[in-house]
Amino acid sequence: MPADVDLARVAGLLADQSRARMLLAMLDGRAWTAGELARAAQIAPSTASDHLGRLVKGGLTSVVPQGRHRYYRLAGPEVAEAIEPLLQLAPREPVRNLRDSSRARTLAAARLCYDHLAGRAGVELTDALRRRGVLAADGPALTAEGREELAAFGIDVATLSRRRRPLVRDCLDWTERRPHLAGAVGAALADRLFTLGWIVRVGTARAVRITAEGDDGLRTVFGCGPLREVA
Template sequence: MTHPEHSGPQLARLAGLLADDTRARFCLALLDGRAWTAGELARHAGIAPSTASEHLSRLVDGGLLAEERQGRHRYLRLAGPHIAQLIEDLSAHAAPAPPPRSLRAAGASGAMARARTCYDHLAGRLATEITSALFARGLLQQETGFALTDAGMGWFGELGIDLAAARGRRPLVRSCLDWTERKPHLAGAAGAALCRHALDTGWCVRIGSRRALRVTEEGRRAFRELLGVRVPD
């Protein structure tokens, strides 16, 4: 168990890792759930590779990122779902971003708000609408936290999603505060499995940035028929 007198310095070190704009940009980019090369992250942040390497090493040493090397490439990803939850939760409590200054930026911002991935599960307006529909149909309930009902377990089974195999050692379901909608959406093993199913079936496709999603016509029909969710344009 961590001693109380150690919690202050440890929290300060963690906050210090995210107090830098470049390191924060790296963590936000990696919320797409995939591994990026150090070079890709450097270009994303608009900094030199040598500068990016220094920041990335600090994040790895601090336990926020994990890395692996393949040949001459260094791949980075978030250290796990718990880190993704931390980044997303902090984003939800941050001050709103300033209004976009161009049509392109406004379009990208709108796409992210409509539907995106949050590490390995769905986020944005699509995700909060799905979560509300799960509650309304008695498939999801909230007591001390999110929990699937028996009907909810059956609903996932009817989609062909084996939650027992998907769960592993992580929570089956949990609430994740959406940073654009400021409402909770479904996360955990079930949220990740639903996102994977939506991508595998072609209900959603990635667009623009690595996180933004577009719901296809097939996806619109599926979400409407399965949950009564009318996907926003």
């Protein structure tokens, strides 16, 4: 291992239940206040401030000042893409009631992994993009035909290509244990689906729901199978 890599420092930041809960909350890609994160972690606001200071200093979280308020969010997509696979190794918390069971089903069906679609919906969309030839069959790469198809869908691949973030990446989905699409294209796809009203957020968590219009649209445009969860 290179001498200048301090993996233990990052592991130490994750090795605290309160900080872990805050990071899981921020996996929805939004900015949170310290008070909101304190409630998510079920700790006192003063304790939350101390934990947030450690996360910021450790480079896992960034601060977004707005007026007199300070908001916290993950430092970048690479943090989410590192945490998501670790969830496969973590023991599942016991389901104690119907609310826990419903929440688990909703998260498994469709959710955000920071800024891209995850869960069964995210994996199925990724598979559909490969079947359709938008993604290469042998790895995370866009095809020439895929660039044209995404442009027709309203995604400016040329502009995304000029950014530092990789265009496409595989992100191992912790509930499906198969890859879903991350990277700049994955984020742009999720943003486009929100704009079209094809996906909507569920409450204040990172779960999302495929709308009836989204189910029809994703099947028509990309050849996805049924994605909408019917209660």
